[in-house]
Amino acid sequence: MATVVRTSRPVVSHRARPGAARGGRRRRFSGLLMAAPALLLFGLFGLVPLVGVLVLSLARWDGLGSVGWAGLANWTGVLGDGATWQALWLTLKVMVVSWLVQTPLALATGVFQAPRGRLRALFAVLWFLPLLLSAVAIGLTWQALLDPSFGIGATPGLHWLAQPLLGSPDLALYTVIFVIAWQFTPFHALLYQAGIRQIPVSLHEAAAIDGAGPVTRFLRITLPQLKYTFVTSSTLMLVGSLTYFDLIFVLSGGTGGPGTATRVLPLAMYITGFQAHDMGRASAIATLLVVFGLALSLLTTRLSGFTRMDSQQEGL
Amino acid sequence: MWALNDQTILKESVDAYNKDHPDQKITLRMFANDDYKQKLRVAFGANQAPDLFFNWGGGALDDYVKAGKVKAVTDAQVDLLRFTPSVLKSATFDGETYGVPANGLAPVVLYYNKKVLKDAGVEPPKTYAGLLAAVKKLKGDGVIPISLAANSKWPTLMYLEYLLDRVGGSDVFDRIAGGDPSGWKDPAVTGAATRLQELAGAGAFGDNASSVNYDQGASTALLYTGKAGMELMGTWEYANLVKAAPDFAKKNLGYVAFPSLSGGKGDPKDIVGNPSNFLSLNAASKNKSAALTYLKDYVMNGDQVDAYLAAGSVPPVNGLDSKLAAVKSDDKSWLAFVYKLVQDSPNFQLSWDQALPSDQADPLLTNVDKSFLRQIKPEEFGANMYKAAQ
Numbered sequence: 248m249a250t251v252v253r254t255s256r257p258v259v260s261h262r263a264r265p266g267a268a269r270g271g272r273r274r275r276f277s278g279l280l281m282a283a284p285a286l287l288l289f290g291l292f293g294l295v296p297l298v299g300v301l302v303l304s305l306a307r308w309d310g311l312g313s314v315g316w317a318g319l320a321n322w323t324g325v326l327g328d329g330a331t332w333q334a335l336w337l338t339l340k341v342m343v344v345s346w347l348v349q350t351p352l353a354l355a356t357g358v359f360q361a362p363r364g365r366l367r368a369l370f371a372v373l374w375f376l377p378l379l380l381s382a383v384a385i386g387l388t389w390q391a392l393l394d395p396s397f398g399i400g401a402t403p404g405l406h407w408l409a410q411p412l413l414g415s416p417d418l419a420l421y422t423v424i425f426v427i428a429w430q431f432t433p434f435h436a437l438l439y440q441a442g443i444r445q446i447p448v449s450l451h452e453a454a455a456i457d458g459a460g461p462v463t464r465f466l467r468i469t470l471p472q473l474k475y476t477f478v479t480s481s482t483l484m485l486v487g488s489l490t491y492f493d494l495i496f497v498l499s500g501g502t503g504g505p506g507t508a509t510r511v512l513p514l515a516m517y518i519t520g521f522q523a524h525d526m527g528r529a530s531a532i533a534t535l536l537v538v539f540g541l542a543l544s545l546l547t548t549r550l551s552g553f554t555r556m557d558s559q560q561e562g563l
Numbered sequence: 564m565w566a567l568n569d570q571t572i573l574k575e576s577v578d579a580y581n582k583d584h585p586d587q588k589i590t591l592r593m594f595a596n597d598d599y600k601q602k603l604r605v606a607f608g609a610n611q612a613p614d615l616f617f618n619w620g621g622g623a624l625d626d627y628v629k630a631g632k633v634k635a636v637t638d639a640q641v642d643l644l645r646f647t648p649s650v651l652k653s654a655t656f657d658g659e660t661y662g663v664p665a666n667g668l669a670p671v672v673l674y675y676n677k678k679v680l681k682d683a684g685v686e687p688p689k690t691y692a693g694l695l696a697a698v699k700k701l702k703g704d705g706v707i708p709i710s711l712a713a714n715s716k717w718p719t720l721m722y723l724e725y726l727l728d729r730v731g732g733s734d735v736f737d738r739i740a741g742g743d744p745s746g747w748k749d750p751a752v753t754g755a756a757t758r759l760q761e762l763a764g765a766g767a768f769g770d771n772a773s774s775v776n777y778d779q780g781a782s783t784a785l786l787y788t789g790k791a792g793m794e795l796m797g798t799w800e801y802a803n804l805v806k807a808a809p810d811f812a813k814k815n816l817g818y819v820a821f822p823s824l825s826g827g828k829g830d831p832k833d834i835v836g837n838p839s840n841f842l843s844l845n846a847a848s849k850n851k852s853a854a855l856t857y858l859k860d861y862v863m864n865g866d867q868v869d870a871y872l873a874a875g876s877v878p879p880v881n882g883l884d885s886k887l888a889a890v891k892s893d894d895k896s897w898l899a900f901v902y903k904l905v906q907d908s909p910n911f912q913l914s915w916d917q918a919l920p921s922d923q924a925d926p927l928l929t930n931v932d933k934s935f936l937r938q939i940k941p942e943e944f945g946a947n948m949y950k951a952a953q
Contacts, residue, residue, distance in 0.1 A: 309630075309922075310604050310605070310608050311604065311607055311608055311627065311630040312629075312630040387779075390776060390779060391779055394774065394779065394781050395770075395771035395774050395775075396775070396781060396784075396785055397781055397784060409771070410771070411770065411772075411773045411774035412774065413714065413773075413774045414713065414714055414771060414772070414773025414774030415773060415774075416936060416938065499714075500776050500778070502715075502716055502928065504716060504929070504932050505713075505773045505932060505936055506929065506933045506936055507929060507933075518925050521601045521604075522601075522924065522925050523921060523922040523923075523924070523925050524604065524626070524921050525922055
């Protein structure tokens, strides 16, 4: 896991680049000096394990005995295995559906939370709570809540919920996506709330004087001004769900079940490495994840013009 | 020494040892069930493993033995002859024994709710046909016939273990566990998977079994709340039931051996489950003599045997009859049932996920689950496992 989480790093390092390129030699030196601690940490805990995983993906190791050379056997095994592709497909599904579910919800609650007001603040606090809980606590709680015999489905009026939501191969993945959304939408709502609060009031006032109604102002002012918030939130969401693991692990009882219905790529990696004790194959899957994560980060930053960000408030 | 944190009786014996040996104490570290196996593996990989470690025997222990990490123990060192032979079998590889049984016998039995069965006019099933008939009646009565925590996958496996034994006898899996994957192609494997699907198809497990997780205690609760009629589970479930619903355990809890199958090759007295957990000795241990002293004089000594009996669990030692006869608690009939079940059984099969090498445990559980969900055909189960065992 640890190596995979680093895939989100390049997004951050892009942001640091314009600053370093600006000054002369002295400035470049002091820039390097300031970046040194971060670079050192990234190298030590990001790059070194990454190389280790790459090497391990060419080896045969059960975690106990000695390490042996396997050549490309792990790679042909992993790439030739339908289960890998199914896991990748599930990961993509979690990614895309999560984005589709969370973005509108987060935007809507962000818009609601942005204006000042006591009730809104109270709502924002309550709404934010799930983010403070650990994924394991959330997983166990939802597992108990969704239990068809003793969970919320047993409440009068809610019997339609007494279904194997986590147990049916067709529903389980969507149930998991729902719980993920429950946990993370508040975070993205907070991003949007902050983004909306940054929009100068004068823009809205000017538009109102020109006769723009609330809907027009939302579509023409709020949304365009939120462009960079949107990019940030989407990148975090997409890359985040690529490596999403703990909640799915707990909700599926550690198996990615029913069957393999929720076995996303990070879970497949864990099961291969730490239950089947095939570190070589697990490392190959981990490398795949790194590659996909990097490609995804690069793609979103490229497509969204994250590297060419300019102020949206020039002239105000 | 490392062990699981629910092993309180084991902890008492370590305390007793430490009291007698203040100069060479054992440090006991206890862990939660879920990550224990992974922790142990990593510790051995990093050469920071404990001197004595708690394990399940079977294929997972054999991994460690093959890697030269475990030291064999002899009768002279730890007095092996006092333990039940069928139990020692699951820690014996190539004629050497690599551990000492550390807790109670845990065969899998069929529990039932007397009241629910009586209300539906059903007798506790003795045969597979009787089980199917009982399922039908209980279903008609509006209860879940059999409570099953299929979300955890391993409870479903118990059915296949028993069904394969009843259909094809104990040799089929013995061949597989002995390293011959063609055993998976035996028609009895398909026969067992067919019967599991037959039960599922008859609605034996209700509509929601696939959401029921064992660790949440839901399958246990279904039985004692009367929402389900029966449950197939290891003997540890008895203690859970007594703890969660003492009244139910006293009045309405019944238990029988897994039903026989007419026409099957297996001996209806065969049992499956976890013969016992084991304490094994790290080959790199620097405190071997102290560890052996503990294994010989403190594991399953008189006090510990009494403690297990008092806790409702039968320790894996020979010649318990007189001690059992002296028991006066409510657990007496239960203890006698389990002891007789094990003593009479010609074969005590270690649960497959423990018996097989660990790289096959996950494909096994996944394919069991898929069979149960009827995502694969009965004959595909054996074929998939044959492929995974290559």
